[in-house]
Amino acid sequence: MVVTEVGCLGIKPGLEVMNDSKPEGAVLAKAYTTVTATDGGPYRSFWGLEIENPLMLWAFFDFDSVEHHRRFAELHGAEIVKGLPTLLTHGEFTKHIAFTSSAPVALRSPITQIILIHVRGNVDCSVKEGLSATLEATLSTTFVAHAGVTATSYGLFCLAAAIPRLEGYESLSDAEVAELSQDVAQAVHDNIKLPLLSISAMTSTTGSPRNEATLAVRQKLSLRDPQPPGNFPGSALPFSEQERKCHNEDDFRGHAEIRSGKQHDGAVAFCKSSKGMATLTKAVNGNPPYPAVRYRHVDRWKINHDFKVEWEPGCETSERIQEIQQPTGPGGPVCYHLMRANYLNCINGGVGGSVQVGCLIYTYNGGKAGQYY
Numbered sequence: 001m002v003v004t005e006v007g008c009l010g011i012k013p014g015l016e017v018m019n020d021s022k023p024e025g026a027v028l029a030k031a032y033t034t035v036t037a038t039d040g041g042p043y044r045s046f047w048g049l050e051i052e053n054p055l056m057l058w059a060f061f062d063f064d065s066v067e068h069h070r071r072f073a074e075l076h077g078a079e080i081v082k083g084l085p086t087l088l089t090h091g092e093f094t095k096h097i098a099f100t101s102s103a104p105v106a107l108r109s110p111i112t113q114i115i116l117i118h119v120r121g122n123v124d125c126s127v128k129e130g131l132s133a134t135l136e137a138t139l140s141t142t143f144v145a146h147a148g149v150t151a152t153s154y155g156l157f158c159l160a161a162a163i164p165r166l167e168g169y170e171s172l173s174d175a176e177v178a179e180l181s182q183d184v185a186q187a188v189h190d191n192i193k194l195p196l197l198s199i200s201a202m203t204s205t206t207g208s209p210r211n212e213a214t215l216a217v218r219q220k221l222s223l224r225d226p227q228p229p230g231n232f233p234g235s236a237l238p239f240s241e242q243e244r245k246c247h248n249e250d251d252f253r254g255h256a257e258i259r260s261g262k263q264h265d266g267a268v269a270f271c272k273s274s275k276g277m278a279t280l281t282k283a284v285n286g287n288p289p290y291p292a293v294r295y296r297h298v299d300r301w302k303i304n305h306d307f308k309v310e311w312e313p314g315c316e317t318s319e320r321i322q323e324i325q326q327p328t329g330p331g332g333p334v335c336y337h338l339m340r341a342n343y344l345n346c347i348n349g350g351v352g353g354s355v356q357v358g359c360l361i362y363t364y365n366g367g368k369a370g371q372y373y
Contacts, residue, residue, distance in 0.1 A: 002098070003066055003068075003097070005059075005094065005095075005096055006058070006095050006096075007091070007094045008059075008093050008094075009056070009058075009090070009092060010055060010056060010092060011049070012087060012088065012089055015087055017049070017087055018048065018049055024087050028087060030083070031083060035080055038076050040068075040072050040076070042061040042063050042072070043320075044060075044062045045060065046059070048112075056092065057088075058114070066096050240328060241357045242355065244346070244353055245353050245355070246345075246346035246347070247346065247351045247352055249348040249349045249351055251351075252365075252367060255351060255366065256301070256303045256367045257303075257350070258305075258349065258350025259303075259350075263340070263350065266307065267364075270295040270307040271324075271339065273295060276293075276295070276307075276335050277325055278309075278323075278324050279324070280321065280323075280324065281311070281321050282315065282321075292309065292310035293324065294306070295307045303366075304365075304366075304367060304368055304369065305365075306363075307362075307363070308362075308363045309360055309361065310360070310361050311360060311361075327360050328357060328358060332357075339364050341355070342355060342362065342363070343364055349366075351365065352364035
């Protein structure tokens with residue numbers, strides 16, 4: 001499980017911290033890229049300025065656990081962040097959240113919306129579980145009408161956050177962004193009716209309330225993931241898409257007709273599902289069980305479309321994680337195109353095939369009856 005440190009910090013007026021050509025921008029970029037390059041550091045770092053209040057900086061760091069973060073901070077924290085006091089006025093808050101696995105996808109976008117939902121400390125686990133289920137249902141229905149939203153994520157700790165991804169931000173007007181925020185705010189208000197729950201403005205460490213509700217669009221993020229290497233570090237395995245292997249149609253005797261449009265629908269459904277947004281890690285010491293996700297889509301003709309992504313058994317590399325959505329990082333192949341190509345690039349009656357990207361194997365089986373995988 002990945003735990004994300006979420007921090008909100010005040011920036012001194014007049015500084016252009018997102019401009020790397022400025023001294024202050026270079027200080028921030030050096031600090032937040034050094035953390036991922038340092039041994040034992042977080043896997044990913046994301047940061048950006050709040051749109052409504054550009055004097056607020058948001059940062060996200062992915063660790064294995066809170067203990068992982070604590071150890072790293074003790075060993076390297078002071079040295080890495082020593083230049084930040086020249087940029088910052090105060091720390092608004094820091095929290096650790098176990099987001100759903102689509103958070104990295106949501107954060108790789110021009111604009112990310114943050115919703116903070118405050119739950120009283122004496123709320124028991126059953127209420128929090130109910131909140132989690134309600135959030136999932138609300139998000140899945142609210143954003144259907146917004147074609148630009150391609151990923152949502154949420155997590156509970158001391159706060160809950162939902163992070164939708166809006167592609168094509170530059171084409172959205174301020175009015176459209178505001179309208180989307182209002183839609184989300186109304187949906188959360190209407191659907192989340194659990195006891196002891198309040199949706200309120202964030203309170204800073206100085207005790208003064210944050211302006212506006214926390215349901216507004218918060219920030220424009222700049223992704224600073226390290227560029228993927230040509231090969232996995234310490235391995236000869238290419239960090240790229242390998243040759244596709246098509247199924248033998250004889251192994252699918254009597255299969256139904258696999259329609260292209262229905263396979264497309266299945267690929268979209270899988271890659272937008274929580275399973276398609278998952279992050280897989282290599283097996284401990286290379287031993288089973290090997291990480292995998294499985295998804296069955298049944299079309300209107302009752303034909304099965306089975307999707308599977310697994311960590312190749314015995315695949316050893318110092319890269320511990322790969323995202324199903326973007327297995328080689330930004331600019332590389334994505335889940336939908338990989339699964340779609342398993343159908344389009346295999347001339348075998350539509351029964352599909354598989355392709356390996358890094359250590360992940362993407363498999364599509366079309367029209368197979370019985371238990372899937």
